[in-house]
Amino acid sequence: MRHLPPLKSLIAFEAAARLGSFGAAADELSLTPSAISHQIRGLEDTLGISLFHRVGRVVELTDVGRRYAESVTEGINVIAAGTRSIERSGKSDILTIHTVPSFGTQWLMRRLSRFSAIFPDIDVRLNASVSLVNLLSEEADFSIRYGMVFPDTGVELASLPAETIVALCAPSFAKKHKLRKSKDVAGITLIHSEVNIYSWREWQRDHPDVMLKLDRGPRFDRSFMAISAAVDGLGLGLESRLLVERELQEGRLVLPFGAEGPTKVCHHLTYLKAKAHLPKMKAFREWLFEELEASQP
Template structure:
């Protein structure tokens, strides 16, 4: 248990040391000078040292009192700054989501306005990084991870629905001089590589039973959102999760030359502390995310 003097005594001491007068401190705190004097004497008994020299009707801090006043003033400043910080953020709760960059950019960000419309009392903070986040330390409320997950103790892991890994390209490439109608047509096109993807071009071609297509040349990216952007620009043909390219398909910037042909697998997971599962903002986001994913073409 913390051993702290009474807050009222600390307030009286801080005001008196700052204003140099018990009377001035009493006026500021809306109490009587005798009440201020009583509180400071109680504080002096608590710390075991005199904090003021009483000289006739004036007061002067002792050396110990001066050092104590400096530290108390600093502590009051910290409290005041913290209070102002709360005022600036208003009454809104903050939901912090830490996500792998491509999912954050391609899928989550375009939908956050829907979540905010349903939950106007919650502000969303979205951090995008491949770095691991410590949920137990309060660094985030949720983590959205890609690939295999080994959760820490007390962390709940919910897998996303299976995603289809599809071939994609700009419409001008699919219907150009060398159209893409069957997977064998890929031999006439540049392949775009997402180096961290769970399914590589070689994996996809082997599953489709396609032989004779080189997979050792082509532009390479370590983030799916960059590979998707390269495909939109017509640089080549990409291989990505159908979930991540919904906007580009809806706007016609990308097409699926072979339709939904491709393997299906769980790519992403949602992580959160089991102990926080029933906190309203945690429960609401989980339910909203599940509904959004259920309505998405995977």
């Protein structure tokens, strides 16, 4: 027979460990702080170890407590995922995807019809924002993030393939400024994507023989806006080639210096380890990487 501590004690411990406070755990579980303390003390007695350091009103996980919290959190997430799966039995699964706006607008959204055609029983809900989502509280099944990502305990991170960063502009802009080689950038208007991990400042370091007007030009905090500005002929942009596939195919943008450039891992897919085995999760994960591979030139 399996030896398991009381479930109430495990739930109280997980909440206190996650929130870092008996009081916060009590609020979340609609209990009193003394009840939380009693449950955790009982769990410690059962295990024969101390899970928290207690200094006055301040509590902090011991090293053993921290390791145990990771296991308990993962187990509770598995139970929660299984419960939701049963509740939705016989219904279409809803797959909630959170993504940064530019990746969603420029690449993912225009491909979701393909996913729906292959998996008609999975309904997709797509949310786009720069705000972080809490995967542990089920705000989304997947979150596609940009830049450096430090996943929470129990969250899996899969980096998307490296993207090629290229200079791009409207055909009329390239013709007007006779853009053929990188040295031709000197003195022309640059479009700045201020949050990109590879900017014109990095490009300048890679091309020290070319002097850029880094203090001038329109600036945007989202790539999809900078791409739109380039299409409108406002200047020369510097973006991921992945995000401008349609604009290149339709001839609204050109790559005056060619399709090669520095490669950077820009985007990452995050999801709960406890939910990774669910059919809808496996389906989207495998489909996404197949589509990304097909997008490579």
